[in-house]
Structures are given as structure tokens and as C-alpha cells.
Amino acid sequence: MSTEKDYLTIAIQSKKAANILKTISNKKRCELLYKIHDALKENATAIQEANQIDLKESIENNLSSSLIKRLDLFKNNKFEIMLQGIEEVIALENPLGKMMMKRQLDENLTLYKKTVPIGSLLVIFESRPEVIANIVSLAIKSGNACILKGGKESVNTFRVMAKLIDDTLEANFEQYGVPKESVQLIETRDDVNHLLAMDDYIDLVIPRGSNALVRRIKDSTKIPVLGHADGICSIYADEHSKNLESSIKIIIDSKTNYPAGCNAVETLLINRRLNGWDSILKALINEKVTLHLMPDVKQEFLKLNPTLSSSEFVVNVNEKEEFDKEFLSFDIAVKFVDTVREAIDHINQHGSKHTDCILTDDEKTAKYFLKSIESSSVYWNCSTRFADGFRYGFGTEVGISTSKIHARGPVGLDGLVTYQYQIIGHGQIAGDYLGSGGEKQFNHRDLAFSKEDENDDE
Amino acid sequence: MSTEKDYLTIAIQSKKAANILKTISNKKRCELLYKIHDALKENATAIQEANQIDLKESIENNLSSSLIKRLDLFKNNKFEIMLQGIEEVIALENPLGKMMMKRQLDENLTLYKKTVPIGSLLVIFESRPEVIANIVSLAIKSGNACILKGGKESVNTFRVMAKLIDDTLEANFEQYGVPKESVQLIETRDDVNHLLAMDDYIDLVIPRGSNALVRRIKDSTKIPVLGHADGICSIYADEHSKNLESSIKIIIDSKTNYPAGCNAVETLLINRRLNGWDSILKALINEKVTLHLMPDVKQEFLKLNPTLSSSEFVVNVNEKEEFDKEFLSFDIAVKFVDTVREAIDHINQHGSKHTDCILTDDEKTAKYFLKSIESSSVYWNCSTRFADGFRYGFGTEVGISTSKIHARGPVGLDGLVTYQYQIIGHGQIAGDYLGSGGEKQFNHRDLAFSKEDENDDE
Structure with a gap:
């Protein structure tokens, strides 16, 4: 990754992947998450070896003991808890296609308000390597593509886990149709800076790190930022x-x-x-x-x-x-x-x-x-x-937001979806209605809806 | 209005007013809106005289006929429709304090998710003078303070209407407690530019105007912008x-x-x-x-x-x-x-x-x-x-949003509120729970809620 062109490609591919991913059923998205879960589980040894290198280098570099503690993925059952976290996200209700409103505007002209994914997420996190599994499961579960940047202290662990996720997506593309660009990885702060300019393709930035990091990001992008700098x-x-x-x-x-x-x-x-x-x-x-x-x-x-x-x-x-x-x-x-x-x-x-x-x-x-x-x-x-x-009670969280709009407070799957209005008509035109040249009137009758209205799976 | 200090005062007063306004009951907010409705109605002649001056100047300045048509507040029952619009907003359900979730975290420890106002809004609109009445009614109904900037072509109409609203707020402060800074007025593009920098106090900008206006605003503020530049x-x-x-x-x-x-x-x-x-x-x-x-x-x-x-x-x-x-x-x-x-x-x-x-x-x-x-x-x-x-079927709209997050599509009262989590406890501390030093477990039981839970009026 070295030229502007490359970053543009990452951003465009992420948006393209997002637009395919959102059409894949919850069942398939969950099955794919199980495959990722299994790949991580089966390759625990390789991940642990990489984690040992990160730990060794951090000790050599005299990093703080609290940071080293966060880096260690195989202490206190952290690895097992991480795997369990993926299963918990899989078990959550499908956050997409949830009906928020169903309103008859007129005979055979129905307005729906439904949850949809946000699109492409840029997630920047710190040293804890298990965050990659949290974010990937939340992103795929909610139908969002993500671009991930982990902390440099955990780069070896991160690379091995990222490769496993990447390989799983690639190997299962034919079966589930999820493009492998649904999860992309970047490694340096410079990479982040380039992507923060791509507001045409990236829909939301989620920084999880120090005040300084969050503030720097908020000050240098037009993309909405979900998170908090201070906790006063x-x-x-x-x-x-x-x-x-x-x-x-x-x-x-x-x-x-x-x-x-x-x-x-x-x-x-x-x-x-x-x-x-x-x-x-x-x-x-x-x-x-x-x-x-x-x-x-x-x-x-x-x-x-x-x-x-x-x-x-x-x-x-x-x-x-x-x-x-x-x-x-x-x-x-x-x-x-x-x-x-x-x-x-x-x-x-x-x-x-x-x-x-x-x-x-x-x-x-x-x-x-x-x-x-x-x-x-x-x-x-x-x-x-x-x-x-x-x-x-949100299960995993992507962060805590101090914004006034969109997602606030602790943010789970709900904060990774937005909504969309859909109208299903039968040839109606505005010109037939009062105020736009015609005589017809809207009736605006709210209709009851059930789980059946929400079934968007194939 | 001439120095930075003045703009800072406008912004700070708007935020302060917002924080009082949000505590005023729906009943009082609606009664105040009726007083504004009556003040405008009773002073129709003065408003029409000012509107005639704007129309005369626009004709003298060779403004386009479509713009002049939009300026004319007393053609095609526009003034009556505007007054009726205020009454319609008053009649809408209280958008504040709506319960979105009620969850028992543990015995006597209950989490609520409720709608709250966004805070202070900066609304920039074009020549149509009736928009001031729409925005003021939506803002007060939703408990948001607003700073308004109208089009320069309608400045005379705008000033008279603004003065009537201002006087009504001031005269009724003792009865309803709504600070008069809940609605503030600015007149020039330069004023807008200063306020766009005050992201500590202003929570949302709503531009209603040309592509160029919306784009300029989006490019020059860190405050979230609700609206759309293009409609492709x-x-x-x-x-x-x-x-x-x-x-x-x-x-x-x-x-x-x-x-x-x-x-x-x-x-x-x-x-x-x-x-x-x-x-x-x-x-x-x-x-x-x-x-x-x-x-x-x-x-x-x-x-x-x-x-x-x-x-x-x-x-x-x-x-x-x-x-x-x-x-x-x-x-x-x-x-x-x-x-x-x-x-x-x-x-x-x-x-x-x-x-x-x-x-x-x-x-x-x-x-x-x-x-x-x-x-x-x-x-x-x-x-x-x-x-x-x-x-x-949203009644009045504040605009149409093409953002991916928060309010999307046509935006009514719903887009002027956000939510807040509230917990009512009885002395519980985190240290007693599993994971933070203790043994207690959360039960995360979702509770049914009714309209009674939503009654925040005095």
C-alpha cells in the first residue's frame, strides 16, 4: 500500500463489498461467521506463536505492563472468551430489515421504514488483538463492510488473524457470496490518514483508542465519527x-x-x-x-x-x-x-x-x-x-458514543444500522394527488406489521 | 452583531436556552406555540406591509419571477396555511420522553431509553418567509432551541415575524419558563460563518437552500449537517x-x-x-x-x-x-x-x-x-x-436528508430528537458484579412499558 490510488481502491472496494454484503441473508452471514470462528479456533497455535512475538517485542521495547497485559491474547481464557463472543453475536437477532413503520399512503401504495446497514466502516483500534474478532463479527452480522487498523504493538497477532479471516472469506465466496473485501486491513497511521479523506466511500469511522487519537480523527475527516474523546x-x-x-x-x-x-x-x-x-x-x-x-x-x-x-x-x-x-x-x-x-x-x-x-x-x-x-x-x-x-445487555459493543445524534452511549449492533424508506406502489404518480395537480388524497393509515414483514432472507 | 464575542454569546445562550426548554412540559410548549400563532394572526397587516416592501424591492432588483412568487406570503392562502401548519404541529404527539426500551438490569436497577431533544439547531433557509413559522413550531414542539437565518430577499417580512415571536416568548417567560433565546435570529452569511465554528454549543445545522449553499456549509463545519446538496x-x-x-x-x-x-x-x-x-x-x-x-x-x-x-x-x-x-x-x-x-x-x-x-x-x-x-x-x-x-404523513418537514446516519429521507419531528439512556438504581455499584470484582449477575430482562412511562409533563 503506497500510493493514493491504492487507498482509493481500498475505499471503493469496501463500498462495493458493502453493497453486495447487504443483500446476503442473515442465515448465510451467520454461517460465514461460524466458519471464521472455526478457522480462528483451529489455528490457535499459529495465533499464539504470533502473539508471543508481539509480547516479546513489547517487553523488549519496555512497553507498560498494562499494555502488555492487554496484548496477551492467551491469558485468563481471553482467546476462548473471544471465540464465545463470535457465537454470541451470531445468536443475536438479525438487525437488518427490521420494520420500524408500515403506512398505507393510499390504496396499493405502501410506505415501509426498515433497518439497513450503514455501509463501509473504518475501525481503528488499539493493542487488544481480540477486538478484530469482535468488530468482524459485529460488522458481518450487521451487513457492513469494514476496514480495520489495529495497534502496532499487536501487528503480528493481527496479521495472522486477519489472514485467517481473509482466507475464510475467499474460500467461502462461492457458497455465501460475501466478497472478501468485506473485511480489509491496513497497518499504519498514514494509511488511516489517507482513508479519512474518502468520504465518498466510507460512511462511518469508529476510533477506539486514546483521547488524542479520537480527537485527531474528528479534526481530520468529514466522515461521521462514532466514539468519544473524553469521559468526563x-x-x-x-x-x-x-x-x-x-x-x-x-x-x-x-x-x-x-x-x-x-x-x-x-x-x-x-x-x-x-x-x-x-x-x-x-x-x-x-x-x-x-x-x-x-x-x-x-x-x-x-x-x-x-x-x-x-x-x-x-x-x-x-x-x-x-x-x-x-x-x-x-x-x-x-x-x-x-x-x-x-x-x-x-x-x-x-x-x-x-x-x-x-x-x-x-x-x-x-x-x-x-x-x-x-x-x-x-x-x-x-x-x-x-x-x-x-x-x-447489548452483548459486544463497538464503543461508547458521546455524539448528540445517531448512536449514543454504549453502542452495539443497533448503532451499526440505519434505516431506509421503501415504497411499493402500483403505478401511482404524484401528479394525481392534491397539491401537485390532481385531486386524490393520501390516507396515511398506519398498518400493523409482524415478524413476517421482516423476513428478508432467501 | 459584529464581534466574535457576540457570536459566542448567541451560541452559548442558545445552548443554555435549549437546556431549559427541554425541561418544559409538552402542554406548556404547545400553549406557547398557540400564543405565537395568535400573535402572527393578529399582526397579519404589519406582516403584509413588510412583505410588500420585500416584494417591491425584489421586483426593482429584477429577481426571478419564481423567487418573487415564493416571497409573496399573502397569495394563494399561504398565510392561512402557515397558521394552520402551526396548529397541526401543536396537535402532533409529544416527540419527547418516548420510551424506546425499558430493561431490568437487576433487581431495582432499571435502564430506560427515551427520546430527548438534540439541543441547539442552526437553521438556514431561503426566501420563503413562512418557513420561519414552520421551523419555530417544529423546534419548540421538539424542545430544541434554534438560531434562524432567512434569505436576504425576505428580510423585512422575516424581521417583523421574528420580532413578534421574540416578543411573545419574552411576554410569556414567567408563565411558561421558555427562555426567549430559544429562538434567535441572525441576518447575514457572515453571521452564519461565525456560528458554524461553534461546535461546542450548536448540535445540528439544517441548511435549506441551493446545492452551493449546502455544500459550502458541509465543507466548513464540524457540526453535523442535516440536509441534502444534490437530488440525483x-x-x-x-x-x-x-x-x-x-x-x-x-x-x-x-x-x-x-x-x-x-x-x-x-x-x-x-x-x-x-x-x-x-x-x-x-x-x-x-x-x-x-x-x-x-x-x-x-x-x-x-x-x-x-x-x-x-x-x-x-x-x-x-x-x-x-x-x-x-x-x-x-x-x-x-x-x-x-x-x-x-x-x-x-x-x-x-x-x-x-x-x-x-x-x-x-x-x-x-x-x-x-x-x-x-x-x-x-x-x-x-x-x-x-x-x-x-x-x-409527517406533517411539516424540516428538509430531506441524504446522510447515511441519524435522520434520513424526509425529516419531520422524529429527526429533531435523539435518545438518552437513563438508569434508576438503588445504590448499586459495578464492583459488586461479575467481571468488575463481585459475584452478582445482570439479568437483562426487557420490561413492557406503557404510555404512563412516557408521561414527563408536570
Whole structure:
């Protein structure tokens, strides 16, 4: 892959493959996924050998232990879980051809609104090699072609798995009709940059990686991007939050269960009138969380707990900086607010539209909060860590989206489909209807529909 | 409006207003719309005086008669129809708080997926002054704040109507709580350019105007754009299209009923084996449609109809140019194809993903076509002119979208909402569940829901 022409070919072939793939029945798409599952399973040894090379090189290159842990495909049953994931996606309901509306416009003139694939996806992910199996199964299940770029640390594992998938598609083309260009692979960041310009052919970009990666991609393409740069999640502890013990448990879990997760809490807004608020902060210190306190919070906190004045876990805060950044660590920024409205305004301004939570026992306040927060997920009395496709019951997820339109929050198969209007007529023309020259009128009668209307399989 | 600061204020105030507006009940939003309706009705004389000035200036400036016709708000009951349109939007079901999913994740831990407003909309439209009433009613009904920019030809009408809406919002703020910045007005293209950079505050841009306008906007903003630049619609006349009379009627209607419409057909693909295909072309000539024929079509056509060799309605075609452009006139580009697949590939490559149609009596071919075409609307045996919000039964439309994601095709209220996940818990934390440190398991039980779950009104 070296010239512009090559990238154009990749993009065009992906779009062409997408337009064939979408006509293949769910049954055939699923059978093909089983073949991919089997090919990966039967070649576990070859994949493991390649994975060992990646691991060895990563250790030699002094990569972080957490990265090396993510790279290792054969620890903690990861390989088996990956294979099981393919089977789970196969078992999901066909996401295509689902009827969303069936409306008689006039006698023998029926409008249908049905789910269809998006088209060609460009998916950029990081070091975890099992993601290739997740994405390929979600893409083929949803009838979308995909172009994949894995992290460079896992390139050897990635190449072997990609070759197996490629060979399986090629070997089964005659039987299932799925073009092998339905899954294509690219290897460098430069490849990605070229493809980001091909908005005529690529319909959606899904970056799964660091903030910097996602931001760079959003800034350099006209193609819609599904994902999130930041996960600045907030919790608001309302004055009517009576069960302090429960509130503390939720805040500690949201912060410490997995601080590197995008759904970890970064900001704590405390209603100034909440009784015993300082025990929340003491509990966080107890868990070795560093508190970035606004001056007035710090002053009040130390007044109530003078012995903590020299604590290494209490630091000063610069509001502008600390409420707009994702710590991804045992750090939390804390601020007083006077009202739920002030909390809402802070979150809508400083949050990243990911996941926010209110802790309160007052239903009216809670409902006002739920209704006012702009984020894709908003909670009442539970941990922000629940923002996750598996926990929402979506099976595998392609990512978590902080966009306002299309797919939001944890995104499963539903986020990989869009819809299309279809009309089946019997020769009707607009000129016969009122307003366009004729006298006929539309009746716009919504019709019931059943599973039978959805059967698009051969 | 002159400095960057001012635009930033407009954008910030719009977002703030949106975040208040979304908490106001449907009942109150509708009552406010009635007040706007009444204010416009009661001030018809003032609006008509302003409209007369716009008309006079347009005539003096030698603007086209079709533009002047669009400007005139008091011809053909347009003003009454506009007022009636507001009432129709009021009467529509509340688009907000609609339940899309209700799932028990665990005991007392329930996930909801509900419709919510998108936020702040920037709407740019052309000369027709009644559009301001359409957009304001759709925006307020759907809980979205909007920033409006009308065509410069209708600036006087627009100012008077805008002032009435502004005054109504201000006078009723105490009663309904809708901030007056929910509807804001800008006047110049320069204003638009500044706001297109404010992707932190504006969530969606809706341009309603020329191809050039839409393209310019798409190229100069990171904000998602709802709309379409081109309407390159195609009809494929299949070889199994037995009822030639019906096919001709559909093609003539699609081309001539309103050639300036984005849903008019621009490309005709004819299966080479279709009996009597040349009678379609003769019928088009009869309607004074200029045929842009591919060389082989021209040769065959003139062989069958030698007397037409000197017809002014038969011109040569340059494939590259003529199949990628929107004529918007009595012109059509015509090409032979050998198979339905070739027609599909042509349409997916050259069309603008607006609306395409197959004429055939073969169900299998038709279904393959419906399933294969990428466009937002795809038809079988009826006119492409049906692609329209009113004809689909959506009431008013904000535009027709050719995007692949979010709102597609004719867009009504549904396209102005998105969704949000809400979880109501009772202190649950992720750390108690399997995979995050604990033993509890999710049950993911989908629950039935009723209209009562949707009642978010006070």
C-alpha cells in the first residue's frame, strides 16, 4: 500500500463489498461467521506463536505492563472468551430489515421504514488483538463492510488473524457470496490518514483508542465519527441524599473500580447543604484518592477535619483546568453547588456528554436532573461504571458514543444500522394527488406489521 | 452583531436556552406555540406591509419571477396555511420522553431509553418567509432551541415575524419558563460563518437552500449537517416491466411534475432487453423533455425512429458529467444497462442517495433492488416525487436528508430528537458484579412499558 490510488481502491472496494454484503441473508452471514470462528479456533497455535512475538517485542521495547497485559491474547481464557463472543453475536437477532413503520399512503401504495446497514466502516483500534474478532463479527452480522487498523504493538497477532479471516472469506465466496473485501486491513497511521479523506466511500469511522487519537480523527475527516474523546463523568450529591453510606459506596465505586475506564467519575459536585458531606471526602482519602478541592471546599473540609491539613491526598484546584480534563487515575475534582440547577449547568458545560449521576432521595429533583442533563447516559442512585454495552445487555459493543445524534452511549449492533424508506406502489404518480395537480388524497393509515414483514432472507 | 464575542454569546445562550426548554412540559410548549400563532394572526397587516416592501424591492432588483412568487406570503392562502401548519404541529404527539426500551438490569436497577431533544439547531433557509413559522413550531414542539437565518430577499417580512415571536416568548417567560433565546435570529452569511465554528454549543445545522449553499456549509463545519446538496434521483426500467403505459406515466410524472424539486428524476436506466423501450423516450420528447442519450442509446433510438434524428430534444451526452449532476429542468440522462445489478451499481455510484425507483413486474428483481440501493428512499413502481414529508404523513418537514446516519429521507419531528439512556438504581455499584470484582449477575430482562412511562409533563 503506497500510493493514493491504492487507498482509493481500498475505499471503493469496501463500498462495493458493502453493497453486495447487504443483500446476503442473515442465515448465510451467520454461517460465514461460524466458519471464521472455526478457522480462528483451529489455528490457535499459529495465533499464539504470533502473539508471543508481539509480547516479546513489547517487553523488549519496555512497553507498560498494562499494555502488555492487554496484548496477551492467551491469558485468563481471553482467546476462548473471544471465540464465545463470535457465537454470541451470531445468536443475536438479525438487525437488518427490521420494520420500524408500515403506512398505507393510499390504496396499493405502501410506505415501509426498515433497518439497513450503514455501509463501509473504518475501525481503528488499539493493542487488544481480540477486538478484530469482535468488530468482524459485529460488522458481518450487521451487513457492513469494514476496514480495520489495529495497534502496532499487536501487528503480528493481527496479521495472522486477519489472514485467517481473509482466507475464510475467499474460500467461502462461492457458497455465501460475501466478497472478501468485506473485511480489509491496513497497518499504519498514514494509511488511516489517507482513508479519512474518502468520504465518498466510507460512511462511518469508529476510533477506539486514546483521547488524542479520537480527537485527531474528528479534526481530520468529514466522515461521521462514532466514539468519544473524553469521559468526563460527574456525580452530583444532592442535599436530599439521606443514605450517606450508599452515596459513599457509589462514589468510591465510580472512582476506584477502574479509574482508567471512560465511565469512571472525574468530578464530584456536592450540595453545600448536604449533611455529613465531608465523610464522602474522608472515605475517598481512605481509598487513596487525591482530592482536587475548590478553595471553599478545602477551607470547610479542613475546618471540620483539621488533622487532614497536611494530607498528601488534598491538593489545590484550578477550576478551569481540572473540571475540563479526564484524570483516568485516583484523582477527583470537587466543587460545592447551591442548587441542582447549578449542578446541571456545570455538567452540561464541563462534562463530555458521557455519563452523569445524581445521588438523591427526592424524586422531583432526580427527575429534573434526568431530564436536564445532555449526556448520552444519566443515572439516579447508582455507579457511573454501569455505562457499558455488556452491562446494558447489548452483548459486544463497538464503543461508547458521546455524539448528540445517531448512536449514543454504549453502542452495539443497533448503532451499526440505519434505516431506509421503501415504497411499493402500483403505478401511482404524484401528479394525481392534491397539491401537485390532481385531486386524490393520501390516507396515511398506519398498518400493523409482524415478524413476517421482516423476513428478508432467501 | 459584529464581534466574535457576540457570536459566542448567541451560541452559548442558545445552548443554555435549549437546556431549559427541554425541561418544559409538552402542554406548556404547545400553549406557547398557540400564543405565537395568535400573535402572527393578529399582526397579519404589519406582516403584509413588510412583505410588500420585500416584494417591491425584489421586483426593482429584477429577481426571478419564481423567487418573487415564493416571497409573496399573502397569495394563494399561504398565510392561512402557515397558521394552520402551526396548529397541526401543536396537535402532533409529544416527540419527547418516548420510551424506546425499558430493561431490568437487576433487581431495582432499571435502564430506560427515551427520546430527548438534540439541543441547539442552526437553521438556514431561503426566501420563503413562512418557513420561519414552520421551523419555530417544529423546534419548540421538539424542545430544541434554534438560531434562524432567512434569505436576504425576505428580510423585512422575516424581521417583523421574528420580532413578534421574540416578543411573545419574552411576554410569556414567567408563565411558561421558555427562555426567549430559544429562538434567535441572525441576518447575514457572515453571521452564519461565525456560528458554524461553534461546535461546542450548536448540535445540528439544517441548511435549506441551493446545492452551493449546502455544500459550502458541509465543507466548513464540524457540526453535523442535516440536509441534502444534490437530488440525483434515478429510475431503472427493468426488462420485466410489462405495463409500459404505467412505466411511461411514472417516468413522465417523476420528470415533469416539478422539475425543480429535489425528488425529480434526473437519470433513466433502461434494460437493453425491455420491449418497446423507445416509446418511453418518445413520450418524454412529447412532453418537451430533452434527452441526453448515451451513444449506443442514441444510435438504437434513431435506428427505430429515423424521423427524430434532427430533434432538438435529442442531445449528446458526456457520461462523466451528465450522470453526476442535477438538471433541475426538463432534461434527463439516459443509459442502457444489461442487468439489475448494473443499474444498482450505477445508482450507488452516481446517485446522491436521495430517492430511486425500479419499474418491474418481477418481485424477486424488485426486492433485490430495494435491498441493494443505498439511498434514503427506494421505490417500486411509483413516482420518485412521493419523497416528501407531507406525502409520507409527517406533517411539516424540516428538509430531506441524504446522510447515511441519524435522520434520513424526509425529516419531520422524529429527526429533531435523539435518545438518552437513563438508569434508576438503588445504590448499586459495578464492583459488586461479575467481571468488575463481585459475584452478582445482570439479568437483562426487557420490561413492557406503557404510555404512563412516557408521561414527563408536570
